[in-house]
Amino acid sequence: MGSHLEPKLVNELLDGHAEVKRNYYLGGLRLAEVEGGRFCEAAFRLLQQAAGLSITPLGKHLDTEKLILQLQNLSSQHRDSVRLHIPRALRLVYDIRNKRDAAHLADGIDPNMQDATLVVSVVDWILAEFIRLYHNVSADEAKKIVETIVARTAPIVQDFDGFLKILNPSLNAGDWCLVLLYQCGASGATFDQLSEWVRPDMRRNLKRTLDRLVHDKAFAHATGTTYRITLRGQKEIDARRLVELT
DSSP states (O other), X not given: OTTTSOHHHHHHHHHHHHXXXXXXHTTOOSTTTSOOHHHHHHHHHHHHHHTTOOXXXXXXXXXXXXXXXXXXXXXXXXXXXXXXXXXXHHHHHHHHHHTTTTOOOTTOOOTHHHHHHHHHHHHHHHHHHHHHHHTTOOHHHHHHHHHHHHHTTOTTEEEETTEEEESOTTOXXXXXXXXXXXXXXXXXXXXXXXXXXSOGGGSTXXXXXXXXXXXXXXXXXXXXXXXXXXXXXXXXXXXXXXXXXX
16 A cells, blocks of 8 residues: 555554554453554545545644545545545544443443444454555455454464464364464465474374364365365354454
8 A cells, every 4th residue: 555655654554453453352342442543543644645635744633524524525536435435434433432431231231342343343444445445456355455464463373483373272272273274364374384383282183173174164274285264264263252362
């Protein structure tokens, strides 16, 4: 994106996105932690550039209400994502942040988890949309790029010069491999790589463990000796919050 948009703002957008994901996976379900403020500030300024408007310097107050109206009133020559979709998505994040304590559910259910999950999903979508628009790729390709970016922020995996170390030693062999594949994203990992990264006591039955993930659970797919996580596997990771560092 840096070839089309201001590199400093692009870096701020990516850093803000990584911050949101990191806080979310670390268990920061309070919206004060997973709020996306830094991300939104950068995104609004990138929209100013995309629309040909004067860019408000970082650190200076940005009138988002005024900007949303300005973008909405742009001519149809501008992309709908710049005029309407991204600004409205950013407004949703802002509204949730600012009004999170304004109402409480009568049944006592804490809404923070639902709200934080929504914020994270919207932030992912906005980043994917910027990538789609300024990398000239399809929506599916943009999603894959975002998934790769997201995988690198999972705190349960630490990369030591290419060696992926799981920071939760209590995981069983299947979950261990699944988390590694989640971390590797669309690139996947070879059998030899997985064999190197798992605990020594998991290596003897590694082929059987991977076969279960591929054939019994459909959590992974094998192409030759390379394994990749499936959508079903990603959902399993998210549902059980296996990448969360506890």
